[in-house]
Amino acid sequence: MSEKFVDSGSTVPTFIEEKVEWERKPADIDANLKNYDEACQDFDWKEVEARFDWHKTGRVNVVHEAVDRHAASWRKNKVALYYTDEGRDEKYTFQDLKLLSSKFGNVLKKLGIKKGDRVGTLLPRSPELYIGVLGINRIGAIPVPLFEAFMEQAIEDRMENSGAVAIITNQRLKQRIPYDKLPAMKHTILVGAKGEMAESVLSEEEEASISVGDSGALYVPLEKGEVSYEEEMSSASEDCDPEWLTLDDGLIIHYTSGSTGRSKGALHRQYAMVGHYQTSKWALDLRDDDIYWNTADPGWVTGTSYGIYGPWTLGISSVVLGGKFGAARWYKTIEKYKVTMWYSAPTAYRLLMGAGEKVAQRYNLSSLRHICTVGEPLNPEALRWVRKITGLAPHETWWMTETGMQLICNYRSMDFKVGATGKPFPGTYATVADDEGNELPAGQMGHLVVKPGWPSMMQTIWGNEEKFQEYFKIKGWYLTGDSAYKDEDGFIWYAGRVDDVIKTCGERVGPFEVESALVQHPAVAEAGVIGKPDPVRGQAIKAFITLREGHTPSDELKREVIQFVKENLATHAAPREIDFRDKLPKTRSGKIMRRVLKAWDLGQPTGDISTMDD
Ligand code: WTA
Numbered sequence: 327m328s329e330k331f332v333d334s335g336s337t338v339p340t341f342i343e344e345k346v347e348w349e350r351k352p353a354d355i356d357a358n359l360k361n362y363d364e365a366c367q368d369f370d371w372k373e374v375e376a377r378f379d380w381h382k383t384g385r386v387n388v389v390h391e392a393v394d395r396h397a398a399s400w401r402k403n404k405v406a407l408y409y410t411d412e413g414r415d416e417k418y419t420f421q422d423l424k425l426l427s428s429k430f431g432n433v434l435k436k437l438g439i440k441k442g443d444r445v446g447t448l449l450p451r452s453p454e455l456y457i458g459v460l461g462i463n464r465i466g467a468i469p470v471p472l473f474e475a476f477m478e479q480a481i482e483d484r485m486e487n488s489g490a491v492a493i494i495t496n497q498r499l500k501q502r503i504p505y506d507k508l509p510a511m512k513h514t515i516l517v518g519a520k521g522e523m524a525e526s527v528l529s530e531e532e533e534a535s536i537s538v539g540d541s542g543a544l545y546v547p548l549e550k551g552e553v554s555y556e557e558e559m560s561s562a563s564e565d566c567d568p569e570w571l572t573l574d575d576g577l578i579i580h581y582t583s584g585s586t587g588r589s590k591g592a593l594h595r596q597y598a599m600v601g602h603y604q605t606s607k608w609a610l611d612l613r614d615d616d617i618y619w620n621t622a623d624p625g626w627v628t629g630t631s632y633g634i635y636g637p638w639t640l641g642i643s644s645v646v647l648g649g650k651f652g653a654a655r656w657y658k659t660i661e662k663y664k665v666t667m668w669y670s671a672p673t674a675y676r677l678l679m680g681a682g683e684k685v686a687q688r689y690n691l692s693s694l695r696h697i698c699t700v701g702e703p704l705n706p707e708a709l710r711w712v713r714k715i716t717g718l719a720p721h722e723t724w725w726m727t728e729t730g731m732q733l734i735c736n737y738r739s740m741d742f743k744v745g746a747t748g749k750p751f752p753g754t755y756a757t758v759a760d761d762e763g764n765e766l767p768a769g770q771m772g773h774l775v776v777k778p779g780w781p782s783m784m785q786t787i788w789g790n791e792e793k794f795q796e797y798f799k800i801k802g803w804y805l806t807g808d809s810a811y812k813d814e815d816g817f818i819w820y821a822g823r824v825d826d827v828i829k830t831c832g833e834r835v836g837p838f839e840v841e842s843a844l845v846q847h848p849a850v851a852e853a854g855v856i857g858k859p860d861p862v863r864g865q866a867i868k869a870f871i872t873l874r875e876g877h878t879p880s881d882e883l884k885r886e887v888i889q890f891v892k893e894n895l896a897t898h899a900a901p902r903e904i905d906f907r908d909k910l911p912k913t914r915s916g917k918i919m920r921r922v923l924k925a926w927d928l929g930q931p932t933g934d935i936s937t938m939d940d
Pocket of ligand 1: 699
């Protein structure tokens with residue numbers, strides 16, 4: 327990070343010392359984690375290790391711990407996954423997941439895919455996506471989840487960098503995969519390519535190009551390198567023992583964004599399950615009779631660490647809602663499944679708040695007993711809103727794609743302050759430090775840093791050890807890129823990013839990726855991208871652009887450029903606002919000075935711009 331923490335050590339203005347008023351005192355709450363301070367004193371990760379079968383057998387595979395061992399226990403017929411979306415309403419027991427992920431493991435093996443190979447997933451939230459990830463893990467291959475909204479450029483970057491040899495996707499999303507640029511990609515497993523399911527995944531246009539065979543079923547001809555998920559699954563054997571691995575073997579690669587360069591692949595190892603398990607138990611407070619709903623998509627880390635590995639190693643029943651956000655359908659999901667534990671994000675709460683109280687009142691939300699949130703700071707208004715409609719205050723969990731697991735949280739049995747991010751998870755150490763790594767006293771702003779060595783920490787950045795090392799620039803610490811301060815009571819308060827990483831709707835977007843997409847538009851010469859405060863999204867993406875000769879600024883051009891980014895990168899990564907400029911502020915080496923763009927946006931003085939071109 328070139329960004330030095332110039333303000334390091336500066337005193338924090340004032341604390342918002344508002345305590346959450348509880349209906350029941352946290353001390354009376356029967357939480358899995360009974361007493362935070364005591365837990366910190368005698369915590370030992372070795373005791374958590376003993377919860378896993380590999381501890382006795384020496385044979386490691388997360389799918390054994392998350393699925394097979396439950397299928398061999400009283401949980402065999404317990405529902406692991408409830409899935410609902412327009413036109414689909416399904417449930418899968420742990421035994422079902424064992425059989426289906428075994429079948430899918432055999433489908434992959436038949437294609438020659440083996441331990442260590444990377445396999446992309448590009449599917450909507452659906453049972454096939456979960457079965458896909460489990461099947462990939464079962465044979466020791468490494469899933470590389472792609473968010474459903476990714477378009478060609480985003481997919482190319484991630485699939486190319488990971489060297490993925492195969493991908494599971496559907497007919498609609500397949501159109502975005504640039505196969506000619508991905509020589510390593512040999513196989514495509516198409517969900518719904520043949521048979522009755524084809525209907526639900528196709529656009530009208532695509533449907534028009536499909537022939538209806540004698541049987542009356544929709545038939546999409548397969549192309550070279552493609553196999554049909556349904557066909558292969560129907561003939562695959564249900565026997566597929568997990569590939570036995572070591573704790574250091576790959577678990578998953580999640581791509582994420584920094585402030586410079588293309589997205590980077592955080593490689594996680596099998597041992598991460600130890601962290602997923604314990605945080606799911608103590609921070610999410612999951613227990614056997616819970617109906618757990620995590621709203622995150624498995625294209626992002628929250629959807630796998632806490633949508634697959636954490637809850638299922640604990641044997642918990644999970645709900646997955648397909649499709650888009652909608653206040654009524656979200657509340658309905660809680661009511662219908664009697665959801666007890668809900669993990670979501672501040673943007674979602676703000677959207678629910680925007681939909682108004684009337685919608686909320688139509689549904690019975692009384693099944694809920696605990697709520698957690700992640701991804702961006704929880705503003706007091708959103709907290710109060712959720713509390714108003716559910717009677718429960720959302721508990722913050724702070725973590726990152728790279729950390730793999732929650733590290734700073736508000737725990738159910740602990741009093742907390744509105745706006746405080748929380749306290750380090752027992753057995754981990756997070757604090758605030760200056761540029762040299764000296765810990766700062768309470769009330770002083772600095773880098774949020776973590777002592778390396780927690781179980782779920784990424785192993786490396788895929789194919790880029792140098793980038794990985796950048797996280798350890800401050801000796802002895804993992805540098806998060808966030809700024810924060812601590813208070814006298816040991817609470818950590820998140821303050822913002824030190825770098826230019828954008829958080830929009832809880833999703834992380836790298837300005838470089840957006841800038842690169844923008845300059846591919848024929849009218850755009852240069853682009854600089856920043857995140858600006860937004861009441862609903864947390865941050866909104868704003869682009870400053872200069873135009874090539876022969877092009878003139880217009881509202882139409884703005885719309886066209888935004889649409890271009892949506893179609894090439896992803897809808898959530900497209901700017902919401904564009905400003906035309908004659909010139910952008912740059913350093914002598916040609917780097918765009920985003921801090922000047924931020925000042926422009928706020929109408930603030932631009933400070934020292936002496937390094938600019940002229
Ligand atoms: C931000 C998501 C405030 C933070 C799991 C971090 C948060 C980045 C919180 C990681 C929180 C995450 N309060 N900010 N409770 N949780 N963040 O990789 O800036 O998508 O560095 O991981 O999100 O984002 P990522």
